[in-house]
Amino acid sequence: MKISDRMLQVEESPTLGTSNKVKELKAQGMDIISLTVGEPDFQTPQHIRDAAIKAIQDNKVNHYVATPGILPLREAIVAYHETHDGITYETNEVIVTTGAKDALYGLFQTILNPEDEVIIPAPYWVSYTEQVKLAGGIAVIVDSKSENEFKVSVADLEAKRTGKTTAIILNSPNNPTGTIYSQDELEAIGNWAVEHNILIVSDEIYYNLCYNGNEAVSVASISEEIKNQTIVINGVSKSYAMTGWRIGYAMGNKEIISKMTEFAGHSANPAAVSQYAALAALKGPQSVSEEMQQIFEKRLNHFYPLLEKIPGFKLVRPRGAFYIFVNAKEAAEMTGYSSVTEFSLALIEEAKVAVISGDGFGFPDYVRISYTLNEETLTEAATRIEDFIAKKAKD
Numbered sequence: 001m002k003i004s005d006r007m008l009q010v011e012e013s014p015t016l017g018t019s020n021k022v023k024e025l026k027a028q029g030m031d032i033i034s035l036t037v038g039e040p041d042f043q044t045p046q047h048i049r050d051a052a053i054k055a056i057q058d059n060k061v062n063h064y065v066a067t068p069g070i071l072p073l074r075e076a077i078v079a080y081h082e083t084h085d086g087i088t089y090e091t092n093e094v095i096v097t098t099g100a101k102d103a104l105y106g107l108f109q110t111i112l113n114p115e116d117e118v119i120i121p122a123p124y125w126v127s128y129t130e131q132v133k134l135a136g137g138i139a140v141i142v143d144s145k146s147e148n149e150f151k152v153s154v155a156d157l158e159a160k161r162t163g164k165t166t167a168i169i170l171n172s173p174n175n176p177t178g179t180i181y182s183q184d185e186l187e188a189i190g191n192w193a194v195e196h197n198i199l200i201v202s203d204e205i206y207y208n209l210c211y212n213g214n215e216a217v218s219v220a221s222i223s224e225e226i227k228n229q230t231i232v233i234n235g236v237s238k239s240y241a242m243t244g245w246r247i248g249y250a251m252g253n254k255e256i257i258s259k260m261t262e263f264a265g266h267s268a269n270p271a272a273v274s275q276y277a278a279l280a281a282l283k284g285p286q287s288v289s290e291e292m293q294q295i296f297e298k299r300l301n302h303f304y305p306l307l308e309k310i311p312g313f314k315l316v317r318p319r320g321a322f323y324i325f326v327n328a329k330e331a332a333e334m335t336g337y338s339s340v341t342e343f344s345l346a347l348i349e350e351a352k353v354a355v356i357s358g359d360g361f362g363f364p365d366y367v368r369i370s371y372t373l374n375e376e377t378l379t380e381a382a383t384r385i386e387d388f389i390a391k392k393a394k395d
Helices: 014-027 046-057 071-085 100-111 126-134 154-158 183-195 224-228 254-265 272-283 287-308 329-334 340-351 375-394
Strands: 094-097 117-122 138-143 165-171 199-203 230-235 248-251 323-327 366-370
Touching: 014 340, 046 272, 071 094, 071 248, 071 272, 094 100, 094 254, 100 126, 100 199, 100 230, 100 248, 100 254, 117 126, 126 138, 154 183, 165 183, 183 199, 183 224, 224 230, 248 254, 287 323, 287 375, 329 340, 329 375, 340 366, 340 375
Parallel strands: 117 138, 117 165, 165 199, 199 230
Antiparallel strands: 094 248, 230 248, 323 366
16 A cells, blocks of 8 residues: 655654553553653543543533634633633634643644744754644754753854744753753743744743742743744643643644634644633642642652662752653663664663653653653662662673
């Protein structure tokens, strides 16, 4: 059977690929600790589940709903960001999507023509580059450095700008590094984007997950000029433990949002029941999200020192999200592997700990380690990794 040229260019998501492999091995009875997928281990809060059940019982979910999302949910999104960021949007500047990933996909399909360039700071979330390819665009990678907490500067971006530069992706807090850009850093990048008429795609899905006194700033909140140049991407999956409900959204220029809505009209929009659940999340008690954030902070502060003392691991302390990005090149060399990818595969097979190789994030000498599990399990994972390296280094 024939496969399209564009799909032949696309690489499988390494996070989902490794996660699926782990599920297969677990199904075979193997005791594997998976530190792979970016998913909270909490259950969706009860009041959110109850709202979904009530929406079903009240017959609110049996028919098609408005393509950009039910109006009460868009109103709740607007109110939420006005309260938390001081940003004012109209409901026609919001579209609800089937997860934040779908918001990004629809946006790139809307704004990119063939050969348009999108600047993507590395390390980056694995789907950015592939979604740009699928829209016919060109992903232009800007490498960052660990000594600068994996942040890029205006000078770094300017060096990559061309006449075809259409957009830049900002992800703060960042997946996979946990980096958070300061307001001053975002202001500088935002003003640069305004000056050169470059759209800012601000992925803020981890916005509420910041730790140890750090806070995230929405780039759209800095000035009206920057806001007008920005499409904010967000959702309820990470902050409310609602990954399976598949609700994300985009906010920004109403012309772009209108065209994204037309695109969704020919693809799909989210299930009504999930939208009523998201409505309950945004309008209900925010203490549940705050409690999750506090638990993640405790896990980070417990797990980071355990990884830091593992021979061959080099770390930069994350400020947000729920990942630790580890330079494991030295550990791979110590244990006799020619690449970190081989090292990470051996961890699964022999140490029974699954991590994600950094290849898909643009940094092949690294691994991404998620700390979404309880502290006892994280301790066991660190012990297994340390024992594996010690044994292999002796051999």
